[in-house]
Amino acid sequence: MSPTPFPDLSLSVDGLCVTRGTRTVLRDLGFAFIGGQAVSLTGPNGVGKSTLLLTLAGLLSAEDGAITLQIGGQPVELAEQCFLYGHRLGLKPLLTVGENLQFWRDFAGNGRSATVEQALDAVALTVLQDHSASILSQGQQKRLSFARALVAPRPIWLLDEPLASLDGDSQERITHLIDDHRGRGGLALVATHQPLPLAGGVDLILKRGGHS
Amino acid sequence: MARPLTSLIKRDVRLAVRQGGSVVQSVLFFLMIGMIVPFGVGADADKLADIAPGIIMVAALLALLLTLDRLFQADFEDGSIDGLITLGPLLELTVLAKGVAHWLGTGLPLVLAAPVMALLLNLPLDAYPVMVLTIILATIGLSFIGMIGAALTVGIRRGGLLLSLLVIPLYVPIIIFGSAAIAVAGTGSPDLPASLGLLALIALGSLVLSPFAAAAALRLNAA
Amino acid sequence: MQLDERIDRLTMQRYANPKAFIAIADRVIPWLKVLTGLAFVGGLYLALFQAPADYQQSETVRIMFVHVPTATMSMMVFAIMTTSSIVALIWGHRVADLFARASAPIGAAFTFIALFSGSFWGRPMWGTWWEWGDARLVSELILLFIYFGYMGIWQTIDDPIKAAKAARITAIVGAVNLPIIKFSVDWWNTLHQPASLVRMDGPAIHESLLWPLFAMWAAFGLFYVTMALIGTKIEILRFQSRARAMRQTEGV
Numbered sequence: 223m224s225p226t227p228f229p230d231l232s233l234s235v236d237g238l239c240v241t242r243g244t245r246t247v248l249r250d251l252g253f254a255f256i257g258g259q260a261v262s263l264t265g266p267n268g269v270g271k272s273t274l275l276l277t278l279a280g281l282l283s284a285e286d287g288a289i290t291l292q293i294g295g296q297p298v299e300l301a302e303q304c305f306l307y308g309h310r311l312g313l314k315p316l317l318t319v320g321e322n323l324q325f326w327r328d329f330a331g332n333g334r335s336a337t338v339e340q341a342l343d344a345v346a347l348t349v350l351q352d353h354s355a356s357i358l359s360q361g362q363q364k365r366l367s368f369a370r371a372l373v374a375p376r377p378i379w380l381l382d383e384p385l386a387s388l389d390g391d392s393q394e395r396i397t398h399l400i401d402d403h404r405g406r407g408g409l410a411l412v413a414t415h416q417p418l419p420l421a422g423g424v425d426l427i428l429k430r431g432g433h434s
Numbered sequence: 435m436a437r438p439l440t441s442l443i444k445r446d447v448r449l450a451v452r453q454g455g456s457v458v459q460s461v462l463f464f465l466m467i468g469m470i471v472p473f474g475v476g477a478d479a480d481k482l483a484d485i486a487p488g489i490i491m492v493a494a495l496l497a498l499l500l501t502l503d504r505l506f507q508a509d510f511e512d513g514s515i516d517g518l519i520t521l522g523p524l525l526e527l528t529v530l531a532k533g534v535a536h537w538l539g540t541g542l543p544l545v546l547a548a549p550v551m552a553l554l555l556n557l558p559l560d561a562y563p564v565m566v567l568t569i570i571l572a573t574i575g576l577s578f579i580g581m582i583g584a585a586l587t588v589g590i591r592r593g594g595l596l597l598s599l600l601v602i603p604l605y606v607p608i609i610i611f612g613s614a615a616i617a618v619a620g621t622g623s624p625d626l627p628a629s630l631g632l633l634a635l636i637a638l639g640s641l642v643l644s645p646f647a648a649a650a651a652l653r654l655n656a657a
Numbered sequence: 658m659q660l661d662e663r664i665d666r667l668t669m670q671r672y673a674n675p676k677a678f679i680a681i682a683d684r685v686i687p688w689l690k691v692l693t694g695l696a697f698v699g700g701l702y703l704a705l706f707q708a709p710a711d712y713q714q715s716e717t718v719r720i721m722f723v724h725v726p727t728a729t730m731s732m733m734v735f736a737i738m739t740t741s742s743i744v745a746l747i748w749g750h751r752v753a754d755l756f757a758r759a760s761a762p763i764g765a766a767f768t769f770i771a772l773f774s775g776s777f778w779g780r781p782m783w784g785t786w787w788e789w790g791d792a793r794l795v796s797e798l799i800l801l802f803i804y805f806g807y808m809g810i811w812q813t814i815d816d817p818i819k820a821a822k823a824a825r826i827t828a829i830v831g832a833v834n835l836p837i838i839k840f841s842v843d844w845w846n847t848l849h850q851p852a853s854l855v856r857m858d859g860p861a862i863h864e865s866l867l868w869p870l871f872a873m874w875a876a877f878g879l880f881y882v883t884m885a886l887i888g889t890k891i892e893i894l895r896f897q898s899r900a901r902a903m904r905q906t907e908g909v
Contacts, residue, residue, distance in 0.1 A: 243816050245903050279520050281657040306520055310513020314445070316452045328441030330521035374521050582830055586810065586823050596813050600806040600827065603799045604834045607841035614848055625848065632844075636837070647830050654822040 226334060228377040228407035229294040231257030238287030240270070240277050247273045251287070253426055257377065257407040260400055262417045265428035271413035272308070274428070275380040278411070279306040293377065305374060308382040311367035315356035319347060319366055322355050323373050330374035341372040345395060361388050368396060371403075379403060379410040386415075438523050439531040446535030449508075456504070457539060460497045461547045467493035468554040479556045486555035487565075487616035491609050493551065494544050494569060498576045499601065501540045503594040505532065505584040506652065519656055525649040529585070533578050533644065541573030557616070564619035567630065571637045572612040578640035579604050585651035607636055675893045678752050682886045689886070693879040700872035717781055721866075724774035726874045727767045728793070731800060734764030734881060738807070739832035742825040752893065754821040757828060758811050759888025763881055765804035771797050792846045796839045803831045817896060 234254035240247050247270040255261055263271050276282045278289065280301025291300040313322050323338045342348045345365040350358065358366065364387060371379060379400070385393045400410050401420055412418055417425070450457055471489050472482060509515040522528045548569045549562060557565065583601035587593035614629040704722035738757045745753035775794045776786050789795060810827050814820035 241818075243818060243903065245906075276657045279516070281516060281519065301520055304520060306516055308513065308516065310511075310516065312514040312517045313512060314449060314514070315512075316449050317445070321448075325441055325445045326517065326521070329438045329445075330517065370517070374517075376521070582826075586826060587813075590813050593813070596806070596809045599802065599809055603802045603806065603838065604830070606799060606838050610841045610845045614845070632841075643833075647826055651823060651826050654819055 226406075228257055230292075231377055231407060231409055232292045233300070233378065233409060234288075234290050235278075236288045236290075238274075238277070238289065239285045240273055240282060240287075241285050242273060242282070246285075248277070248284075251428075255409055255411075255424070257409050258404050259424050260404045260410045260418060260420050260422075261412065261424045261426050263411055263413040263426050263428065264415070264417065269428045271428060272382055275306065275308070275382055275411065275413060278378075279304045279380055281306075291378075300378075303376050304378045304380050305371045305376040306380045306382075307368060307371065307384055311363055312370065313355050313363060313367055315354065317355055318352050319355050319358070320351040322366065323369055326370045327373035332375065334375040336372040336375075338373060341369040344372055344399060345369045346392075361392055364388060365392055365396070368399070371399070377408050379408060379412075381410060381412045383414055384412060385418075439527060442518075442522075442528065442531040443535045443538070446532065447538050450535070450539035456501065457543055460501050460540060461543045463500065464493050464497040464544055464547055465551060465554070467496065468551045471555070483556045483558060486552065486557040487561075487613040488609075489555055490548060490551055490557070490565065490569070490616065491572065491612045494548070494573060495576060495602075495605055495609065497544060498540055498573060498580065499598055500594075501536075502580040502584045502601070503587070503597055505536055505581060506588045507584075510588050510655075515652070515656060519652070525652065526645040529581070529645040529648045529652065530641075533581050533641070533648075536581070537574055537577040541570075541577050544573055545569050558620060561616055561619035564626070564630070565616045568612050568615045568633065571630070571633045572608050574637040575608045575633070575640045576605065578637075578644040579608075582644050582647045582651065585648040585655070588652070588655050608633065611636070675752055675897070679890050679893060682890050686883060686886055686890075689879060689883040693876060693883050696872060696876035696879050700869060700876045703869035703872050717778060718866075720774050720778040722869050722873045724771055724778055725870060726877045727774065728771040728797060729874070730877050730881060731764055731768040731771050731797065733878075734760050734767060735800065735804070735828075735832065735835070738764065739828045742828040745821065746825045746829070751821065751896070752889065754824065755892035755896065756885065756889045757824065758821075759892055760881075760885050761804055761808050761811075763884050763888070765801060765808065767877070767881075768797055768801045768804060772801065790846055792839075792843045795842050795846075799838055799842070800835070803835070807831065817899070 232254065233256075234252075236252045238248055238251040251274070263274065265271055273282065277284055278300060289300055291298050291303060293303070312326075314325075317325070319342070320338055323341055327335055327338060327341075336344070338351075339348065342351055345368060347362060347365055347369070350362070355363070355366065364384070368384060381400070384396050384400075388396065397419060400412065400418070403410055411426075417423070468489065471485075475481060475485065506515065509518060518528055519525055545566060548565060552562060552565055580597075580601050583597045583604075586600065587597045590596060611629040611633040614625055615633060618625045618629070700722070704719055738760045741753045741757040741760070744750060745757070772794065775791070775797070779788055779791065779794070780786055787794075807824060807827050810824045811820050814823055
């Protein structure tokens with residue numbers, strides 16, 4: 223995996239308001255993070271964790287508020303710098319495990335991309351490389367989906383409950399990858415019910431309206 | 435820059451080939467229309483030859499229309515669309531690539547099946563070359579215009595019906611110019627270059643403009 | 658409280674101030690209703706009693722006073738719908754979306770009346786109830802389906818905000834294609850029909866027919882404006898009441 227660190231990164235959000243349908247989910251939300259941080263995004267169900275991640279990724283548009291991303295001192299378009307991981311995994315059952323990753327590598331990879339073999343090794347799926355993705359268990363599919371982050375590297379990881387439904391070993395592995403990522407200067411926002419077992423993690427707790 | 439797009443086309447074509455069944459089914463559907471029409475209008479060879487251009491065009495339209503609601507549906511269902519939008523190049527280009535892949539998986543098989551259809555309907559032999567060219571241009575237009583409807587109705591239950599309603603009025607010019615071209619093929623009529631030219635214009639126009647509308651529709655349906 | 662007000666104001670701005678719209682509409686609609694009624698009375702009087710019967714087509718030419726205005730209005734309403742959609746697309750004004758939504762059924766009704774009256778008008782000439790050789794009438798038929806498609810989008814998509822955005826695209830795509838469709842239908846007709854085809858509105862419209870025609874045009878036009886304003890107001894109220902209901906479910 224490429225050891226080159228991500229350049230200086232700072233993400234700030236101010237006065238963010240996002241509505242879904244006619245419901246205002248996020249009101250006047252503000253925060254600021256820098257590269258090298260792993261943020262645990264917690265809060266009760268329906269408070270807007272997924273909504274926040276989707277908005278940062280550019281899939282939802284905000285009614286109001288400013289989102290600024292600076293990399294190396296230059297303002298940069300946020301959506302292009304995000305890797306989004308969520309409930310829907312983005313895998314094709316008709317392709318093999320390796321082919322799935324190879325596609326994402328070809329489609330969205332860049333100079334920092336790990337090879338398919340390296341990525342599979344990091345999530346311990348090497349043995350299944352030539353197997354059809356349709357026979358994977360839920361946990362294995364989640365790991366494969368997560369491996370996309372390695373072949374399509376982006377400075378900001380937006381992860382929606384990456385540890386749910388995983389066994390202890392896999393949880394450790396994923397946590398380790400997140401740690402690696404922030405070690406390289408990347409930023410990770412992780413929506414989670416259980417706080418991340420990471421030293422020096424930051425918390426962002428969403429309550430209905432505003433944050434804490 | 436081309437690598438992301440070609441990888442997407444390759445993936446989609448590979449999926450279509452592995453799916454196998456649906457490509458074959460849509461070709462069979464196309465041919466079955468050719469089979470059933472004579473039962474409706476009689477076996478008179480001359481009469482069939484007369485209506486052959488129109489039937490071929492309409493059959494191609496229907497066969498392609500039936501495949502449209504799957505164009506974006508699969509990517510939405512498994513969540514690939516999120517990655518296609520956020521991780522990929524400009525969405526308009528991604529959508530263009532999806533359209534090309536769709537044509538390769540659906541339009542191209544119809545082009546190959548068209549001579550068989552023409553045989554069933556007794557189309558004069560010297561009209562075949564023009565017919566093949568016409569089907570190529572027409573299916574390109576059908577794929578790309580249809581893509582807009584597919585993007586607008588993705589995720590709607592029974593969306594196929596609304597899709598057809600939206601898209602069939604837009605298909606009228608393709609049917610008109612396509613059938614005209616096939617009908618006057620081999621007669622040296624000046625209508626031939628005119629209709630082929632207009633058909634080509636529509637194909638080109640839809641190739642260039644549809645991605646904008648389809649991308650806009652995908653963005654609003656994405657989350 | 659302050660925060661809630663701010664949110665409300667924000668969403669209101671996106672509506673291009675529906676309160677103002679409703680206020681204006683409320684003042685204007687009663688007058689429009691009166692004007693529309695007068696225009697119809699005047700127009701129908703002129704059409705039925707003042708305009709001379711055509712020696713060729715006799716009394717049936719009077720159908721023209723319904724057919725021609727509704728045919729033109731059917732196109733104009735679509736143009737207005739499209740403009741509204743473009744405005745909504747660029748500035749995000751929800752009122753523009755809702756105005757387009759309210760206009761569609763009216764335009765569709767005009768199209769249907771145009772088809773219906775066109776069929777009646779043409780029958781003595783054609784001998785049939787429908788004539789594919791009349792390019793304008795055929796285009797009207799296609800237009801009717803385009804209207805249905807647009808209304809179908811609003812109808813079928815559950816989320817009203819998504820529906821609005823999808824509707825904008827649908828209207829614009831339809832508008833771009835409409836000239837192409839009309840051209841192709843015209844072209845198609847010259848292929849299949851002999852050149853000498855009796856045009857429905859005759860070689861020239863006699864002077865004495867112009868006044869009733871204008872009066873009926875004005876009548877249908879005013880009818881559209883009145884109904885569109887009423888319809889938009891209803892849509893705004895419906896939208897707001899749904900938003901209010903949804904806000905009440907928060908925090909439960």
